């Protein structure tokens with residue numbers, strides 16, 4: 073294992089960190105007080121700067137117009153960008169587009185690539201991913217009610233989805249729907265491209281999440297598919313292979329999330345340490361940082377972040393070496409470990425800031441609200457813990 077950062081990568085990381093500090097952090101007051109949709113012009117300006125610096129889409133292959141970095145390298149970039157809630161968007165590597173780009177790249181037909189992949193990588197359009205349903209448990213994704221039935225040359229889609237992140241303003245969604253109800257559970261569903269202007273694609277609302285319904289990229293939609301008709305050529309990969317494709321996408325996607333969360337840890341940890349050093353809490357000028365309990369939080373946070381970071385880099389290194397399938401339990405470990413580390417660090421940082429931490433005058437409350445979801449999406453904590461524990465217990469039975 074070698075996590076040494078090459079000279080070239082260090083130069084890239086320094087450039088990105090400087091860009092985040094100078095160009096993105098100053099936008100935060102606006103980000104916290106207006107809607108995302110109102111920020112699109114200024115964000116496009118920043119995107120142009122990133123393109124000129126040749127740092128656009130670091131995770132995507134060079135032939136698609138990206139930087140062609142390895143998963144481990146992109147992980148380091150994701151950490152740097154995670155310090156700002158708009159980092160990934162400005163650098164063209166935001167979820168769910170990043171995952172949809174991977175799917176289209178690996179499974180799209182030439183026509184699908186021309187029509188959807190090319191403008192998506194260029195940042196000219198956005199997309200969403202619609203799998204989770206209102207009435208079915210997302211934790212057991214084979215239980216889908218949405219169907220895509222063949223009719224002539226088309227699929228006719230019916231179903232009720234929600235939490236399609238960033239659907240508002242998207243050009244298309246990749247929709248998971250049952251096409252083969254008689255097949256074994258993991259071979260029943262397919263991924264189908266559905267342009268959002270198709271009749272029957274009804275965006276009901278942006279769901280209020282932690283008190284905010286959001287807009288445009290920063291939103292999560294409820295969608296009703298009502299006799300929504302798309303050509304059969306809109307299928308991605310083979311019919312019934314929706315879950316096979318989803319599995320490929322999830323491993324690397326979870327590394328991106330974990331490294332972004334580590335960026336959030338790093339940002340909130342910085343804020344916590346600065347506040348501890350500056351906030352005077354007694355007439356003799358003693359600061360919060362002189363108090364033992366605050367020092368304990370700082371030491372614990374530093375150690376937990378370091379442990380979470382090493383585990384994530386190790387999982388990324390393993391995927392790069394032996395593939396996502398072999399590394400799936402390492403990925404499960406980090407998914408719940410890093411999400412919980414982040415939650416503890418954000419919580420301690422908020423506590424150190426007292427009343428200020430609860431306000432939108434600083435970024436901590438935003439992270440506190442929005443990143444709680446990390447323990448739920450891409451596999452809830454409990455689901456990952458169940459699967460690793462099952463494997464561990466089985467190995468003991470086998471040894472016996």
Ligand SMILES: Cc1cc2nc3c(=O)[nH]c(=O)nc-3n(C[C@H](O)[C@H](O)[C@H](O)COP(=O)(O)OP(=O)(O)OC[C@H]3O[C@@H](n4cnc5c(N)ncnc54)[C@H](O)[C@@H]3O)c2cc1C
Nearest residue numbers: 201202203204209210211235236237445448449450452454
């Ligand atoms: C901010 C956010 C963004 C999202 N973005 C998207 C998106 O873009 N596209 C999309 O399709 N979906 C998205 N989702 C949905 C997400 O994938 C689901 O919420 C998730 O899969 C959990 O499904 P559920 O909400 O139906 O919870 P349920 O499946 O009902 O589970 C509820 C809870 O039960 C517990 N649980 C579940 N299974 C087990 C078990 N086996 N053992 C013990 N406990 C268990 C867990 O604590 C879990 O949180 C998003 C969700 C959030 C919060």
